Amino acid sequence: MDFMYLGILIFLFILAVCDLSVGVAGSAVPFMSPGxxxxxxxxxxxxxVAALGVxxxxxTSDGMMDVARHGIMLPTxxxxxxxxxxxxxxxATDIILMDFFNTIGLPTSTTVSMVFGLLGGATALAVFKMxxxxxxxxxxxxxxxxxxxxxxxxxxVAIAFVFGTIVMWLARVLFTFNFMHHGRWFRPIFGGxxxxxxxFFLLISGLRGLPVMDMMGFTPEWIDSHYFAIILTFLCxxxxxxxxxxxxxxxxxxxxxxxxxxxxxxxxxxxxxxNFIGVPLTGLESFLDFTKHGAGNPETWMxxxxxxxxxxxxxxxxxxxxxVGSGVVMVVALSLSKKARKxxxxxxxxxxxxxxxxxxxxxxxxxxLVRMVINANAAITRMIPRKVRAWVDTRFDSSKAExxxxxxxxxxxxxxxxxxxxxxxxxxxxxxxxxxxxxxAFMVGMGSSLSDxxxxxxxxxxxxxxxxxxxxxxxxxxxxxxxxxxxxxTLNHSAGVVGMLIVILAVVFSLxxxxxxxxxxxxxxxxxxxxxxxxxxxxxxxxxxxxLKHVVDTQVKMIxxxxxxxxxxxxxxxxxxxxxxxTAAHDVEEAKDYWKRYRRKEIVGMRKIDYLQAVEKNxxxxxxxxxxxxxxxxxxxxxxxxxxxxxxNFNPLPDAVINEFRPICNEVDTYLxxxxxxxxxxxxxxxxxxxxxxxxxxxxxxxxxxxxxxxxQAEENNIRAALLYLNMLQxxxxxxxxxxHLLRASKRFQA
Numbered sequence: 001m002d003f004m005y006l007g008i009l010i011f012l013f014i015l016a017v018c019d020l021s022v023g024v025a026g027s028a029v030p031f032m033s034p035g036x037x038x039x040x041x042x043x044x045x046x047x048x049v050a051a052l053g054v055x056x057x058x059x060t061s062d063g064m065m066d067v068a069r070h071g072i073m074l075p076t077x078x079x080x081x082x083x084x085x086x087x088x089x090x091x092a093t094d095i096i097l098m099d100f101f102n103t104i105g106l107p108t109s110t111t112v113s114m115v116f117g118l119l120g121g122a123t124a125l126a127v128f129k130m131x132x133x134x135x136x137x138x139x140x141x142x143x144x145x146x147x148x149x150x151x152x153x154x155x156x157v158a159i160a161f162v163f164g165t166i167v168m169w170l171a172r173v174l175f176t177f178n179f180m181h182h183g184r185w186f187r188p189i190f191g192g193x194x195x196x197x198x199x200f201f202l203l204i205s206g207l208r209g210l211p212v213m214d215m216m217g218f219t220p221e222w223i224d225s226h227y228f229a230i231i232l233t234f235l236c237x238x239x240x241x242x243x244x245x246x247x248x249x250x251x252x253x254x255x256x257x258x259x260x261x262x263x264x265x266x267x268x269x270x271x272x273x274x275n276f277i278g279v280p281l282t283g284l285e286s287f288l289d290f291t292k293h294g295a296g297n298p299e300t301w302m303x304x305x306x307x308x309x310x311x312x313x314x315x316x317x318x319x320x321x322x323x324v325g326s327g328v329v330m331v332v333a334l335s336l337s338k339k340a341r342k343x344x345x346x347x348x349x350x351x352x353x354x355x356x357x358x359x360x361x362x363x364x365x366x367x368x369l370v371r372m373v374i375n376a377n378a379a380i381t382r383m384i385p386r387k388v389r390a391w392v393d394t395r396f397d398s399s400k401a402e403x404x405x406x407x408x409x410x411x412x413x414x415x416x417x418x419x420x421x422x423x424x425x426x427x428x429x430x431x432x433x434x435x436x437x438x439x440x441a442f443m444v445g446m447g448s449s450l451s452d453x454x455x456x457x458x459x460x461x462x463x464x465x466x467x468x469x470x471x472x473x474x475x476x477x478x479x480x481x482x483x484x485x486x487x488x489x490t491l492n493h494s495a496g497v498v499g500m501l502i503v504i505l506a507v508v509f510s511l512x513x514x515x516x517x518x519x520x521x522x523x524x525x526x527x528x529x530x531x532x533x534x535x536x537x538x539x540x541x542x543x544x545x546x547x548l549k550h551v552v553d554t555q556v557k558m559i560x561x562x563x564x565x566x567x568x569x570x571x572x573x574x575x576x577x578x579x580x581x582x583t584a585a586h587d588v589e590e591a592k593d594y595w596k597r598y599r600r601k602e603i604v605g606m607r608k609i610d611y612l613q614a615v616e617k618n619x620x621x622x623x624x625x626x627x628x629x630x631x632x633x634x635x636x637x638x639x640x641x642x643x644x645x646x647x648x649n650f651n652p653l654p655d656a657v658i659n660e661f662r663p664i665c666n667e668v669d670t671y672l673x674x675x676x677x678x679x680x681x682x683x684x685x686x687x688x689x690x691x692x693x694x695x696x697x698x699x700x701x702x703x704x705x706x707x708x709x710x711x712x713q714a715e716e717n718n719i720r721a722a723l724l725y726l727n728m729l730q731x732x733x734x735x736x737x738x739x740x741h742l743l744r745a746s747k748r749f750q751a
Contacts, residue, residue, distance in 0.1 A: 004497060005080075005081075005084060005287060005290070005298065006287070008084055008088060008283075008500060009084075009280075009283055009284060009287050011088075011504060012087060012088060012091055012279070012280040012283045012284075013280050013284075015088075015091045015092065015095055015280070015507065016091060016276060016277050016279075016280040016326075017329055018095050018507075018511065019091060019094050019095050019098065019276045020276045020277070020326055020329045020330050020333060021329065021332075021333040031050050031053065031261050031264040031265040031268055031441075032046065032050055032261070032344045033344050033348055033351075033417070033441070033442075033445060034257055034260065034261065034413075034414035034415075034417045034418050034445070035049075035050075035257050035258070035261045035414065036344055036348060037344075037348040037351060037352075037407065037408040037409050037414060038257060038404075038407055038408070038409055038410060038411045038413070038414035039403075039404040039407040040253070040254045040257035040258060040411060040414060041254060041257075041258060045258075046258075046261060047334065047335060049258050049261050049262050049265070050261050050262070050265040050334060051265075051331040051334055051335060052262060052265075053261065053262040053263065053264070053265030053266035053268075053269065054265045054266070054268070054269040054327065054330045054331055054334060055269070055327040055328070055330070055331050056266050056269075056327075057265065057266035057267060057268065057269030057327075058269040058323055058324070058326050058327030058330055059323055059324050059327045068114070068118070068278030068279055068281070068282050069278075069282050069285075069306045069307075070142070070306055070307050071118075071142060071145050071146075071149070072115065072118040072119050072122055072141065072142055072145065072146055073086065073118065073122035073125075073126075073140065073141060073142070074139065074140055074141065074142055074307075075302075075303040075304065075305075075306035075307055076302060076303070076304045076307050077129070077135060077139055077140050077302065078122075078125065078140070078302065078303055079298060079299050079300060079301060079302055079303070080286055080287075080289075080290040080298040080301045080302075080303060081298035081299050082125045082129075082493065083282070083283070083286045083303050083306070084283060084286065084287075084298075084492075085121070085125060085489050085492035085493045085500075086118070086121035086122055086124075086125060086485075086489055087121075087279050087280065087282060087283040087286075088283075088488070088489075088492055088500060088503060089117070089120075089121040089124070089485045089486075089488035089489035089492055089503070090114065090117040090118050090121050090279050090485055091279050091280060092488055092503050092504075092506070092507045093113065093117040093120070093121075093481050093484045093485040093488060094110065094113050094114060094117055094276075094279075094481075095507055095510070095511065096484065096506075096507060096510045097113050097477060097480060097481055097484070098110065098113065099510065099511055100510070101473060101477070108438065108473060108474060108477050109153070109436040109438045109439055109474060109477065110276065110438075111153060111436045111438075112153055112436060112474065112477050112478050112481065113477055113481045114278070114279065114481075115146070115149050115150070115153070115478075115481075116150075116477070116478040116479070116481035116482045116485070117481040117482070117484075117485040118279075118485070119141070119146050119482055119485075120481060120482035120483060120484070120485035120486035120489070121485040121486065121488070121489035122140065122141055122489075123141060123482075123486060124485070124486045124487075124489035124490045124493070125140075125489060125493060126140040126141055127490075128493060150478070153436050153439065154474075154475075156424070156436060156439050156440050156443075157439050157443050157471060157474070158443075159424065160421070160424055160439065160440045160441075160442075160443035160444045160447065161443040161444070161446060161447040162447065163420060163424060163444065163447065164416075164417070164420060164443060164444035164445065164446065164447025164448045164450075164451075165447035165448070165450055165451045166447075166451070167416060167420050167448070168413065168416050168447065168448035168449075168451040168452055169451035169452075171412065171416050172395060172396060172412075172451065172452060173392065173395045173396075175190075175412060176394075176395050176396075176397070176400065177396070177397060177398050177399075177400045177401040177402075177410065177412075178400040178401075178402075179410075179412050180253075180402060187242070187246050187252050187253075188239055188242040188243035188245075188246050188252065189239060189242075190252075190415075191238070191239070191242030191245075191246070191252035191253070191255065191256055192235055192236075192238045192239025192240075192241075192242050192243075193235065193239075194256045194260075194415055194419045195234075195238040195241075195242065195255075195256060195259060196231060196234040196235045196238050197419045197422060197423050198256070198259055198260050198263050198418065198419060198422055199234050199238065199263070200230070200231060200234060200426060201263060201264075201267065201422030201423060201425060201426045202263040202266065202267065202422075203223065203230070242255070251411070253411035253412065253414075253415055254411065256411075256415045256418070256419070257411060257414050257415060257418060260415070260418030260419065260422065261418065263422060264418060264421065264422060264437070264441070267422070267425065267437065268437050269327065269330060276326065276330075277322065277323070277326050281319065281322065282306065284315060284318075285305065285306065285310055285312065285315050286303055286305070286306065288312045288314060288315055289301075289303065289305040289312065292312075348408040348409075349408070349466075351408055351409055351413075351445050351446065351448070351449035351454060352408040352409065352449075352454060352459075363461075363465040363468065365464075365465075365468055366460075366461045366462075366464040366465040366468060367461055369464055370460045370461050370464060373460075396452075396453050398453065409449070409452070409454065413448050413449070413452055416448055417441065417444050417445050417448055420444050420448075421437070421440050421441040421444045424440050424444070425437060425440055439474065442470065446467050449463075488503050488506075491503060530546055530549055530550045530553065531546075531550055531601045531605070533546055534546040534547060534550060534605050534608070535604070535608075540608075540609060540610045540613075543605065543608045543609050544609045544610070544613060546605070547602065547605035547606065547608075547609060548749075548750065550598075550601070550602060550605060551602055551621070551624075551749065552679060552680065552682070552746075552750070554595075554598045554602065555624065555628065555679050555742070555746060556676055556679055556680045557594075558591065558594075558595060558628055558631075559672055559675060559676040559679070559739075559742075560676060561587065561591045561594075562591075562631055562635060562672060562735075563669060563672045563673060563676070564584075564587060565584050565587050565588055565591065565635050565639070566635065566638075566665075566668065566669065566672070566735070567665075567669060568580050568581065568583055568584030568587070569581065569584045569635070569638050569639050569642055570661070570665045570728070571665075572584060572642065572643075572646065573642040573645070573646060573653065573724075573728070574653060574658045574661065574662065576646050576652050577646070578643070578646050578647050581639065581642055581643040581646055581647070582643065584635075584639050584643075585639045585640070585643050588632065588635050588636050588639050591632055591635075592632050592636070595628060595629065595632060599625055599628075599629075602621070602625070606618065606621060617749055620745045620746075620748040620749040621745075621749055623741065623745040624742055624745035624746055624749060627738045627739075627741045627742040627745060628742065630734075630738045631735060631738045631739065631742070634731050634734050634735050634738060635731075635735070637727070637731050638727070638728060638731045638732075641724055641727055642724065642728070645720070645721075645724050650720055650721070651718045651720065651721050652721070653721055653724070653725055654718075654721070657721075657725050660704065661725070661728070661729075664697070664700065664701065664704070664732070665732075667697060668697070668732060668735065668736065671690075671693065671694060671697065671736065671739065672739060674690060675690065675739055675742070675743050678690065678743065679743070679746045679750075682750050684743075684747040684750075687743060687744075687747055690743065691740055691743065691744065694736050694737075694739065694740040694743075695740070697736050698733055698736050698737060698740075701729055701732055701733040701736070702733060704729050705726065705729045705730060705733070708722065708725060708726045708729060709726065
């Protein structure tokens with residue numbers, strides 16, 4: 001029996017390594033976003049600073065938080081086997097949820113996952129114990145603590161957003177986007193205040209209570225009684241240091257961002273390490289206590305050991321090595337994880353100062369919110385004197401911003417994000433409120449981007465949709481963690497070893513499946529490298545060349561999709577192949593979504609090219625875009641009735657109709673292919689001939705339509721099939737007409 005539980009314990013630590021790997025990716029947003037978004041340093045430098053902070057934080061953490069041991073479940077009323085069931089369920093839940101969110105590129109909280117996972121797993125076991133009699137729910141679950149933790153975490157979302165909005169607005173009014181050219185004393189003073197805040201955050205959240213601090217006399221009690229003196233000393237020292245650095249022409253804002261990145265990474269690893277390793281360590285402590293005192297019966301030995309401080313000598317000796325090893329795993333994961341970079345990029349896209357590739361689409365809630373805010377803003381603006389409005393607008397003139405190439409926002413906002421996130425975490429820690437560093441840092445960033453006017457009318461709907469998606473995902477994390485852990489703990493308890501093996505296989509399958517999906521998604525997104533280059537360049541000539549390539553590539557891809565869909569619809573209808581028609585219907589929807597995203601990108605590109613060139617090309621660009629849109633809806637109008645007809649097993653098209661329609665379908669396919677090749681090559685020498693051929697095909701289809709209309713009067717014909725065929729002829733004619741217009745527009749656009 002001991003051997004079986006030893007195997008489970010070993011697997012718990014294997015899962016913990018996986019959890020550390022996937023968890024760092026999802027939680028990299030707090031300490032990586034400001035530096036990467038502002039281009040404060042090269043990625044390798046930022047990664048090195050963050051990795052150093054993560055390692056130091058992990059190595060100096062005590063690695064145990066009461067939540068993991070007795071914060072949620074009351075261990076004195078749980079047996080050893082029940083605690084192991086909960087530990088396995090929570091760790092498996094954590095990995096599955098973290099990896100899922102990383103795969104879709106959204107940040108989430110390891111704290112929420114662990115807390116609600118513990119609550120769900122412990123509740124599952126509590127149900128069994130209450131059913132057998134002898135226990136009440138309050139004797140098994142610390143409901144008050146669970147409620148306080150949940151409220152503290154989710155309240156931090158609103159608090160961080162509000163403070164981020166207010167502080168960033170005040171900072172921008174004071175310093176504007178031209179902050180690097182303010183008086184010589186501005187930078188050192190701002191730097192001194194910022195580093196003081198960061199250092200105070202580091203002291204409270206990362207260094208407080210460490211043995212080395214106690215040896216130097218800086219005990220928690222001494223720190224609590226000397227807050228004011230510590231802050232004043234820090235302020236004086238760091239202001240002098242920043243003054244010297246500024247005189248040496250060192251960019252103090254980059255120093256603030258790098259120092260803030262280190263401190264936030266260190267605090268993250270020190271405070272949140274329990275979310276990855278705390279549960280397996282709880283399992284280890286339980287196993288050691290059971291093997292010493294359990295007398296071989298895991299069902300009856302109660303885990304009172306977990307209610308107090310760890311007393312096992314071996315456990316206390318091993319724990320530091322586990323923490324150092326955890327730090328190594330986290331650093332390696334942070335260095336190698338592509339998912340971490342994707343999560344950070346998605347977060348920064350929501351805070352970008354300029355129009356860029358929008359990751360999220362529009363939603364009804366976002367559209368309603370934007371409309372309400374616009375109306376409210378208009379009402380408030382009318383009450384503010386015109387001179388005041390004009391003065392405030394000059395403070396938010398982003399045309400004076402000096403952004404490095406590829407930066408989403410400037411160093412001032414990056415500094416505010418890091419400093420304010422650190423301060424809010426310090427306040428929460430001093431008030432003994434559990435906060436999620438991910439939630440706080442992300443919402444501070446969203447609030448600062450809102451007040452910085454980064455969410456213009458052209459981007460607000462998409463970015464608010466993104467924020468709603470992320471925040472909604474956080475709430476889903478709590479519910480999903482509770483339910484999944486409840487189910488896994490129930491399976492572990494009911495099915496014993498078999499159930500635990502099933503849980504292990506489920507984790508392995510989930511990791512494999514999510515990684516396959518992530519690679520597929522990454523391959524799709526890496527295709528549009530042209531747009532990323534277009535957004536980053538400031539050379540008007542290069543912008544035009546990149547935009548031209550992007551437009552041509554998009555048109556070629558869309559026409560190839562049109563060909564595929566048209567062949568699928570016509571062939572599926574004539575052969576009554578419902579699977580082919582369903583594939584065509586799916587491809588039409590994907591083409592529509594793809595075109596919406598890419599059209600939005602190309603409109604951004606048109607705004608970046610030279611003004612006179614934009615005036616010349618604008619008409620042909622929009623004419624081509626409108627024709628592309630019309631072709632998508634034309635194919636949709638062909639696909640839906642054809643699929644409905646075949647799917648309902650209605651009478652097929654007569655053989656005579658099929659024999660008449662098949663040749664024209666082949667001609668249309670060839671016409672689309674030739675148009676595609678002409679646009680791809682940019683050689684429009686034979687475009688006149690192709691336009692004439694298209695006109696002849698339209699005339700032919702018109703004759704076929706009129707003939708079909710005459711046959712509708714014959715009573716022996718199947719009216720449903722005849723109307724469907726008439727619709728196919730009409731939409732095919734429209735398809736040719738739109739393709740001709742597209743060819744002509746593309747020729748003029750490329751000229």
